[in-house]
Amino acid sequence: MRNDGVTIKGTKEGLLIILDGELDFPVILRKLEEKITRVENFFAGAQAILDLSGRLVQPEQLEQLEHLISSQHGIEIIRIINQGCLDEKGEREAMEGAIVEDGLRNGNGNRNRRVTLNENEEQLSTLIIKRTLRSGQRVNYDGNVVILGDVNPGAEVIASGDIVVMGAFRGVAHAGAKGNEKAIITAFSLQPTQLRIANIITRPPDEENSEPNQPEVAKIKDGMVIIESSLNFSN
Known part of the structure; x- marks a missing residue:
C-alpha cells in the first residue's frame, strides 16, 4: 500500500x-497516521x-x-532498520567486536538497545547513520554515533559517547558531551574544523596539512586532545 511517502x-x-527519506518529518508523521487510521x-x-x-531521525522523532504506531494503534514494532538496529551484515561492518543486545523496549517502556564496547565501561545506545552529513546538518545524540559516510564542512556531530565515522570527517565534532573524557573521535580521514572531547577543545593548525593516509583517533591525553594513528591507539 502506497500513499505519498509511506509504504506498508x-x-x-x-x-x-517504509518511510520516504525526502519528505519533512511532520508530513511523514501525518501521512502515516492517516494510512494506519484508514485500516486500523x-x-x-x-x-x-x-x-x-x-x-x-532524531531520538525524539523515533x-x-x-508512540503513533504502537501506543495509539496497537502495532508491535519488532525491528527498526537504520536506527541503531542494522541487519547482521551491517552490524558486523559498522560495530565489529561489539555486543548488540536486540529489543526495542522492555516491559517498563524503556529502550533496551545497548551496545557494549568494553565490559568495564558504561553501556551506551548507538545511533547508526547510513548517509553523508552535508553542511548545515546537525546530529545530537545521547550515546555513541556511527556514521557510514562522510561528514562535510559545516556539519556538526555531538555525542555523549564516541563518534566513529567510516569516511572523511571535515566538520565539527564533540564527543563525551556530558563530560566523558574517555570518549574518542575516529575517522578514516580526520580533517575537522573543530574537535571537542568533554570540555577540551582543539582546532587544526592554520597551515595546510596533507590529507591523512590512514585512519586516526582523537582522544584526551595529559589534559589535551591529541590525534594519533588508529594503529597505535590504546585506551
Missing part, C-alpha cells in the same frame, strides 16, 4: 512500514518492521513514531 506491505515477519481494524495487533533507511 506484508512480509513473512509481519508488516513492513486490519492492522490492530500486527507486528511490524519500521524501515527508516535514508532518513536522519519516540513519536513508536
Whole structure:
C-alpha cells in the first residue's frame, strides 16, 4: 500500500512500514497516521518492521513514531532498520567486536538497545547513520554515533559517547558531551574544523596539512586532545 511517502506491505515477519527519506518529518508523521487510521481494524495487533533507511531521525522523532504506531494503534514494532538496529551484515561492518543486545523496549517502556564496547565501561545506545552529513546538518545524540559516510564542512556531530565515522570527517565534532573524557573521535580521514572531547577543545593548525593516509583517533591525553594513528591507539 502506497500513499505519498509511506509504504506498508506484508512480509513473512509481519508488516513492513517504509518511510520516504525526502519528505519533512511532520508530513511523514501525518501521512502515516492517516494510512494506519484508514485500516486500523486490519492492522490492530500486527507486528511490524519500521524501515527508516535514508532518513536522519532524531531520538525524539523515533519516540513519536513508536508512540503513533504502537501506543495509539496497537502495532508491535519488532525491528527498526537504520536506527541503531542494522541487519547482521551491517552490524558486523559498522560495530565489529561489539555486543548488540536486540529489543526495542522492555516491559517498563524503556529502550533496551545497548551496545557494549568494553565490559568495564558504561553501556551506551548507538545511533547508526547510513548517509553523508552535508553542511548545515546537525546530529545530537545521547550515546555513541556511527556514521557510514562522510561528514562535510559545516556539519556538526555531538555525542555523549564516541563518534566513529567510516569516511572523511571535515566538520565539527564533540564527543563525551556530558563530560566523558574517555570518549574518542575516529575517522578514516580526520580533517575537522573543530574537535571537542568533554570540555577540551582543539582546532587544526592554520597551515595546510596533507590529507591523512590512514585512519586516526582523537582522544584526551595529559589534559589535551591529541590525534594519533588508529594503529597505535590504546585506551
